[in-house]
Amino acid sequence: MATPNSEFADIQGLLWSGYGSLKQACFLLLRVTDAAAARAWLRDVSESVATVEQLRREHVGRAMQIALTADGMRALGVASTVIDGFSAEFISGMAGEEGRSRRLGDVAASAPSLWRWGGAQEPHILLMLYAEENLDAWHLQIEAGLGNGLAVLHRLPTTDMGGMEPFGFIDGVSQPRIDWSGERVPGTSADLEYGNLLTAGEFLLGHRNEYGRYTDRPLLDPAQPGAASLVVAEDDPARRDLGRNGSYLVMRELAQDVRGFWRFIAAQAVHDGDRIALAEAMVGRLMSGDALAPTRGQPIRGVGPNELDIARNQFTYDEDRDGLRCPFGAHIRRANPRTGDMPGGRQGLVTRLIRLLGLGHQDLSEDLIATSRFHRILRRGREFGDRIDRQVALRPDAPDPRGGLYFICLNANIARQFEFIQNAWLISAKFDGMSGEADPLLGNREPMPADHRTDGFSMPQPSGVTRRIDGLPAFITVRGGAYFFLPGLRALRYFAAG
Amino acid sequence: MTPQSCFMVAAPIAPGQETGLRALLATMNTAPGAVDPNNALVPFARFDRLHVARFVILHDETLDDLRLYGTTFENPPVWLVFLGDCDGPAEAMLAEFAALAGAGLTRIFGHCEGFSRGGDLLAWMQGRSVTPATQYVNWVGRTVRQIREEAALHAALRDRLQRGAAAFEAQSPLEVHRQLAASVRQDGPPLTPPAPTPFPWLASKIGNMIGVPLALLVLLPFFVLGAPFFLWELRRRETSDAVIVPRPAPEHVHSLSVLEDHDVTNQFSAFGIVKPGRFRLWTLLFIFWVLSFSTRQIYTRGRLARVGTIHFARWVFMDDHRRLLFCSNYDGSLDSYMDDFINKVAFGLNLVFSNGVGYPRTKFLLSGGAQEELAFKYFLRRHQVPTQVWYKAYPGLTTADLARNTRIREGLEAQTMIEAEAGRWLAMI
Structure with a gap:
């Protein structure tokens, strides 16, 4: 069985890196207007798609990545029997069902009917351009080369905010690490504790996931046209794997109300230090990137050896059970609760059995959060709009910087990873047994049935009387989004061959 | 303490009546998946001892699976079931329904076989009451x-x-x-x-607490003797039983998801066939017997094993033990519910559902099965049936x-x- 690291030449570079050193980026949303011409274009550009292999081997000054929606595959003429092999949520699309929009919190001001792109008019192809310099010239050249097979639906330009997101926090501090060498055996007693090293199959189709299984993807009969150029499926040697080395790419345009965020905070606290402390409590990290929760002595699998990584990520919330350091509802505590397979971590066989039967719980608030390793994503977002700092944002005459984030993440099972995190952890008003609050940054503040509010934020205090803020406005509005498939290079050539 | 009980009325829908019944039940909702608690047919909000209730039409689309087990199910009835959980005795609850919602229930059950409009509604419902094989209450005594x-x-x-x-x-x-x-x-x-605990309930619980372990002790020698034969036969079946886990059709998934996530709690109704033959049935009966003991004596305070999100659940045999109905009320979305099943209580799910036709392959009744993540999720979704009407007395909690x-x-x-x-x-x- 081939390990993921033997196939770096078939994997798009985005799986390896967010191209942090390529400060300029622009995303193009394309629609296919002529299938044959579009396929010819795809054939040409597929040669210049950056791979992990290249990133590891040489300095890359600019990089192109390509992803497709299910609509895009259809428009290119891919047989529906092939597309049907992709996951149901990918085929249906981010805005394909009202139920999905409810689960993702895409309602009211964030409803798909109000989106700038995605939803009613799905993009077909996502073309991602990253460059050290001279992006504009390259971008123009790319657009000129689109020919008559493709039309630009939207251009999504980005802004280099120096590693910060528009509210002023360092972004992308914590990422899961992929076990490229395939050494990790998931599901052993080591997983009773939180770990950050995950099997490649959580992000790449065609490889074993955290269940030790293969996530569904199109497997083709080798006699089907084009299938012979694909590799044999590891779990089904009679068929060829179109999903191999590909990943689902989730993209959402999140408009951030930077002025509204800092003004709301300023209304809660007078001194600048207190304001920053409140904003940091909402995020769960200091503005510098360090976690509020205390770091611990013992190493965590998949964190370090880089000192900065240890300083920022060698922690779980076991050392902050009362939420006194990092509030339970803080953004990063919701987005990755750092839970192992069982509360209490490693333990003797008898204790484990007792806990498995649900008999050894310390108290009712224990074991409410699912195990983290099945719900992780690789984040690859980029900022847009003008960058203004909080002092400027607080001035009455401050212009709207129209800032925000192109949230981009990679995962192998959209329902179990991205959608679960968004639904059960981020926007849930019931996360970790709380009530009345959703994610302080991402929540849409819409009340639930029977008028249960979701616009609070609570900070447990040593005195016992929790500090509670009510009436948070929505700081983020979703303005577009789609589910894409970021194929491996062989699969990309398959799509191009038609 | 006031113990909870559950009621269920099941009746086959009369030929040609299913479409009309679906339309009638739909009038009880303000939108699909969102019940009107004061609807004209059964104004649930008026019943202040009622926790949850639902109407479900059990139309099983998976009966053809039986062919892979070398048999068929001729003329399967399409059931209408009305079930719920309440404080105090279920008989009194049904009487209250008959008294306060008699006209509405008459219109609903008028679509079923053997219903006479002029007759005694309560007696008719009592005659069609079905007791579950196992029931679960999140917190026994909480009214x-x-x-x-x-x-x-x-x-x-x-x-x-x-x-x-x-x-x-x-x-x-x-x-x-x-x-x-x-x-x-x-x-x-x-x-x-809290009200005083009814003595008969307490006495029966204590009897059960002593009786079941005692019976197990008495049976132990027979189990030890029988174990090799049982395990041999079990493994023979586990390795050869057909696994039927195609991805559920998008239309089917849509008909279910449109009903979900309107509240923090969701309903789940699933229907399937018990694997043919006495071996699986007796295994299942024994498992339910032990499971019932555990939900009565052990899991009475907030958790079913490690899962704490279930308000009420039950397993019910239908069609003379040939089919099994599973109904639950759980917090969160279906995906998190299924993830809990897989990651926390896979063994428990396997014990029961591996005796159902098509379930993913298990080993010794406990491992495998639900651990086949996607196959298990497809299995559950495929056997899930839309719940036409669903009420919960405390939305948002x-x-x-x-x-x-x-x-x-x-x-x-x-x-x-x-x-x-x-x-x-x-x-x-």
């Missing part, structure tokens, strides 16, 4: 009234804490607790003391909310408390 009172208590205390935050900050947690307790005594909200509110009340009424306890109690609010 609807208690849930509502404790939710109001939590809201009031949170409000009082918030309004007096400046003053409370300077006081010790014990002092704050004392003041809040005094304010509730004086200004409410009212808290009804999860089991975690209910448990917390109960603990807040207990803390409020605690006679003695030390400083640290008072601090933790305040933090819960």
Whole structure:
């Protein structure tokens, strides 16, 4: 069985890196207007798609990545029997069902009917351009080369905010690490504790996931046209794997109300230090990137050896059970609760059995959060709009910087990873047994049935009387989004061959 | 303490009546998946001992799976089931339904076989009552009234804490607790003391507590002797039983998902066929017997093994033990529910559902099965049937909310408390 690291030449570079050193980026949303011409274009550009292999081997000054929606595959003429092999949520699309929009919190001001792109008019192809310099010239050249097979639906330009997101926090501090060498055996007693090293199959189709299984993807009969150029499926040697080395790419345009965020905070606290402390409590990290929760002595699998990584990520919330350091509802505590397979971590066989039967719980608030390793994503977002700092944002005459984030993440099972995190952890008003609050940054503040509010934020205090803020406005509005498939290079050539 | 009980009326839908019945049931909702609690047919909100209730049409699309087991199911009835969970005896609940919603129920059951409009509705429903093989109650003894009172208590205390935050900050947690307790005594909200536990219920529970282990002890030698044969036969079947886990059709998934996630709690109804033959049936009967003991004696306070999100659940045999119905009320979305199943109680799911036609391959009844993540999820979704009408008496409240509110009340009424306890109690609010 081939390990993921033997196939770096078939994997798009985005799986390896967010191209942090390529400060300029622009995303193009394309629609296919002529299938044959579009396929010819795809054939040409597929040669210049950056791979992990290249990133590891040489300095890359600019990089192109390509992803497709299910609509895009259809428009290119891919047989529906092939597309049907992709996951149901990918085929249906981010805005394909009202139920999905409810689960993702895409309602009211964030409803798909109000989106700038995605939803009613799905993009077909996502073309991602990253460059050290001279992006504009390259971008123009790319657009000129689109020919008559493709039309630009939207251009999504980005802004280099120096590693910060528009509210002023360092972004992308914590990422899961992929076990490229395939050494990790998931599901052993080591997983009773939180770990950050995950099997490649959580992000790449065609490889074993955290269940030790293969996530569904199109497997083709080798006699089907084009299938012979694909590799044999590891779990089904009679068929060829179109999903191999590909990943689902989730993209959402999140408009951030930077002025509204800092003004709301300023209304809660007078001194600048207190304001920053409140904003940091909402995020769960200091503005510098360090976690509020205390770091611990013992190493965590998949964190370090880089000192900065240890300083920022060698922690779980076991050392902050009362939420006194990092509030339970803080953004990063919701987005990755750092839970192992069982509360209490490693333990003797008898204790484990007792806990498995649900008999050894310390108290009712224990074991409410699912195990983290099945719900992780690789984040690859980029900022847009003008960058203004909080002092400027607080001035009455401050212009709207129209800032925000192109949230981009990679995962192998959209329902179990991205959608679960968004639904059960981020926007849930019931996360970790709380009530009345959703994610302080991402929540849409819409009340639930029977008028249960979701616009609070609570900070447990040593005195016992929790500090509670009510009436948070929505700081983020979703303005577009789609589910894409970021194929491996062989699969990309398959799509191009038609 | 008032124990909870469950009711279920099941009747085959008369030929040609299914479409009309679906349309009638739809009038009870304001939108698909969102019941009108005051609807004209069965105004659920008027029944203050009722926790949850549902109407489900059990139209099984998977019967052809039986062919892979070398048999068929001729002329399967399409069932209408009306089921729910309530405080106090189920018989009294049904009588209340007949008295207060007789006209609506008559219209609904008028679509079923053997229903005569002029007849005695209550007697008809009693005649079609079905007892579950196993039932589960998240918190035995917690009444609807208690849930509502404790939710109001939590809201009031949170409000009082918030309004007096400046003053409370300077006081010790014990002092704050004392003041809040005094304010509730004086200004409410009212808290009804628990009713006495009915003696017959208690006696039967104690009998069960002693009887089942005793019976197991007596049977033990036979189990030990029989184990090799049982395991041999089990493995033979486990390795050869057909696994039927195609991805559910998008239209089917849509018909289900449109009903979901309108509240923090969702309903789940699934219907399937028990694997043919006495071996699987007897295995299943034994498992339910033990499971019933556990839900009656052990899992009575907030958790079913490691899963804490289920309000009420039950397994019911139908069609002379040939088919099995599973119904539950759970917090969160279906995906998180299934993930809990897989990651926390796969063994429990396997014990029961591996005796159902098509279930993913298990090993020794416990491992495998649900651990086949996608196959298991497809299996559940494919066997799930749309729940036409679903009511929950306390929307917006999860089991975690209910448990917390109960603990807040207990803390409020605690006679003695030390400083640290008072601090933790305040933090819960």
